[in-house]
Every structure is written in C-alpha cells, then in structure tokens.
Amino acid sequence: MTLPSSVLAQAGGKRVKVGVLTDMSGFASDANGKGSVTAAQLAAEEFASQLPGWTIEVVFADHQNKPDIGASIARRWIENEGVNAIFDVPVSSVALAVSEVTRNSNALFIGSGPGSTELTGAKCSPHTIHWTYDTxxxxxxxxxxxxxxxxxxxxxxxxxxxxxxxxxxxxxxxxxxxxxxxxxxxxxxxxxxxxxxxxxxxxxxxxxxxxxxxxxxxxxxxxxxxxxxxxxxxxxxxxxxxxxxxxxxxxxxxxxxxxxxxxPFYWDMNAGTRAFSDRFMAKDGRRPTDVQAGVYSSLIHYLKAVRKTDSSNADAVVAAMKDMPTDDPLFGRGAIRKDGRVIHDxxxxxxxxxxxxxxxxxxxxxxxxxxxxxxxxxxxxxxxxxxxx
CATH class of the missing domain: 3.40.50.2300 (Response regulator)
Structure with a gap:
C-alpha cells in the first residue's frame, strides 16, 4: 500500500522524488514507521532553500515486513511513479529484496532500518548505501x-x-x-x-x-x-x-x-542532536530513534549530492555521495566506502x-x-x- 505523497519543498522546475518504505503497522513501526516519514519530511523542508530550482517530493508506503510486497512497491515507484531514491526499509529480508530491485535501475536504495551486513558484503550493489548500523x-x-x-x-x-x-x-x-x-x-x-x-x-x-x-x-x-x-x-x-x-x-x-x-546516535548526546530532536518531537510527539535519525541524515547527504551534480541520475548522485565526506550534527564526520557502508563513530x-x-x-x-x-x-x-x- 502506497500512502499519500506530500510536496514538501516546491522551488522550481526540476523534481527529486524520494520514497520512505517502512513498517507502518507491524513490529518495527515504533522504531521506524511514522517517525521515519517525519524525519524525511524534516530533511526535505530544511534543505529546500539549499536546492533552488528543485521540487522535493516525499512519498511513503508500508511494506508489511514482506519482501515480495517491498520489492513490488519499489519496482512500481521506480518504473511508474518516478521515485529517485528509497529510504529506511527496516527488516533485512525486505531490504535485500529492495536492493536487488534498485541494482540495475536509475534509483538508489539508502537503508537506515536494516542490519544485515550482506547489503555491503557479497550482495552489495552500486546503487545501495547502508547508513545507520549493521550487525x-x-x-x-x-x-x-x-x-x-x-x-x-x-x-x-x-x-x-x-x-x-x-x-x-x-x-x-x-x-x-x-x-x-x-x-x-x-x-x-x-x-x-x-x-x-x-x-x-x-x-x-x-x-x-x-x-x-x-x-x-x-x-x-x-x-x-x-x-x-x-x-x-x-x-x-x-x-x-x-x-x-x-x-x-x-x-x-x-x-x-x-x-x-x-x-550510532542518541538524542541527548550534544547540542546538535538535541536541536534536531526538539524539531522532531514538535512534529512527532517523541524523541527519535537512531534509525529515524538515520533517515534524516542520509536524505540530507543525498540532497547535497543532488545539489552538487544538479541531477537526480542515480550513478551521478551515488558517485557524489561517496566522494563527499558525511558530516552532520547527528552522526558527526564519516565517509561512504566503495562497498556502500557509511562509517561513523x-x-x-x-x-x-x-x-x-x-x-x-x-x-x-x-x-x-x-x-x-x-x-x-x-x-x-x-x-x-x-x-x-
């Protein structure tokens, strides 16, 4: 099921469309779910002024913790609805399925929710970035x-x-x-x-x-x-x-x-994490988890790469993402390796x-x-x- 989209930053003629594919109703919905969508919306809203001439659109859907449903939504988003990047995706079996869908497409998968090291191991993909943690x-x-x-x-x-x-x-x-x-x-x-x-x-x-x-x-x-x-x-x-x-x-x-x-993240670590968490809590009613913070952080870095390349082309954007150091108040300074693994403290x-x-x-x-x-x-x-x- 795909839920209604929201155009969060309308700045001009170009468009980047991102999808938050998450668990909205099952056992991972508390740590991910609606809060992951909130995190993506915050990132889009806050980055809008830094991406002049672009519209940032966020859509979201519930994969119901089923790999076939997750893969089907991802395929439809990419082939029929113009989604450029898919975020979050808790449950490793679903994430591995989505990674395969994006492998040969013009879209990226940037996972905050899954934990399997296979995403950056034997099943790594040039279009997959693994952000928050792994096993x-x-x-x-x-x-x-x-x-x-x-x-x-x-x-x-x-x-x-x-x-x-x-x-x-x-x-x-x-x-x-x-x-x-x-x-x-x-x-x-x-x-x-x-x-x-x-x-x-x-x-x-x-x-x-x-x-x-x-x-x-x-x-x-x-x-x-x-x-x-x-x-x-x-x-x-x-x-x-x-x-x-x-x-x-x-x-x-x-x-x-x-x-x-x-x-990798705790809301009360420092002034930067507290400031983000206050903004998040004002919209969501509670403090963010590390995976929700990862959705925000990864989308900000993705949008920086869109700005740098002035493009939503998957190959160009992922190359820019790996070329730039990761650096934000939530996870600190880090880097994206060749295998797609983001490293940070x-x-x-x-x-x-x-x-x-x-x-x-x-x-x-x-x-x-x-x-x-x-x-x-x-x-x-x-x-x-x-x-x-």
Missing amino acids: WSLARGTAKAVTEAGNKRWFFLTADYAFGHALERDASELVKASGGTVVGAVRHPINTSDFSSFLLQAQASNSEVIALANAVGDTINSIKQASEFNITAGKQKLVALLLQLTDVHSLGLKTAQGLYLTQ MYVMQVKTPAESKGPWDYFKLVSTIPAADAFRPEDQGGCPLVKA
Missing part, C-alpha cells in the same frame, strides 16, 4: 564489551530471518575473538508473542549471557518475559544486541535498567536506572566510544565485488 557494528560494541568484562559463556536467542542470523554470526565471532565461547542457540519466528520455551532453553544452558539477536517488538517481548520468569535473578545476564530508544520507552526503566546496547551505552533518569526519554548513559575506523567490518573482509573491482 557487525552492533556486535563490535556490545558483544566485545560484555565478554571482555568477564562474561565468557554465551547462549543466543535469535530471530529466524536474515537480520537475526547475521547478528548471531557476527556477535559469535566477536565473542570468540574476545576469549569467550558460544554454548548454544535457539531460533524463534519473527514477531513472536510467546518466548517461554525459548527462554527456558536459554536458562537451562547454564550460560553466563543470554544474548537476544532480535529486534524491536521481539526484543521487547523477550525482555518482558525474561523478567516475568525471573531468569536474570540468578547469575545469567540478559544482553540485547539491538535495543532501540522506543523499546526502552515501552519496557520502562524498571525492566530495562542495566542493559548494554550499541548506538558508534557508542556503547547502558540503560539508566529509574533513579538516574531525569525524566521521559532520559534513558541512556555513555560507556565508551568506538571510533569510525574500528566500528565497522573492514572493507576487505566483506566479499563485496565493488571492492575487488
């Missing part, structure tokens, strides 16, 4: 930090789709490289409501860490039920390898306190206790910073043909 960067932060703190025996509770598989794989490699061992794993269907059998298997593993290699609604439900079963009342630690701001808001600090997470954080929080959305405290050069998988290890070329 390797999440593991590089949380798994490494928790293992090096002395928690050596890991058991994975993993969502059974592309993102979950990649997150388990990348975290397992980092655990082993940090001196730990993986004692077992269990996989659950996406969008699961009952985690009891999976959590009991994790509890019976006698691991020191139960690692959640899942996301958004699945992460919320698994943490809630682990708390209800008092699983972490003993020696086992619960680790969420991907934890969103909205997840913690839903869980509450009493349940989520103490959890470690890795983020990542941050290991911990969820505050109720006593530490000063109010709504004051949920995270900084533990350490991972420099951009160390935060993502080395370019020569991903198997991307664009790098070999």
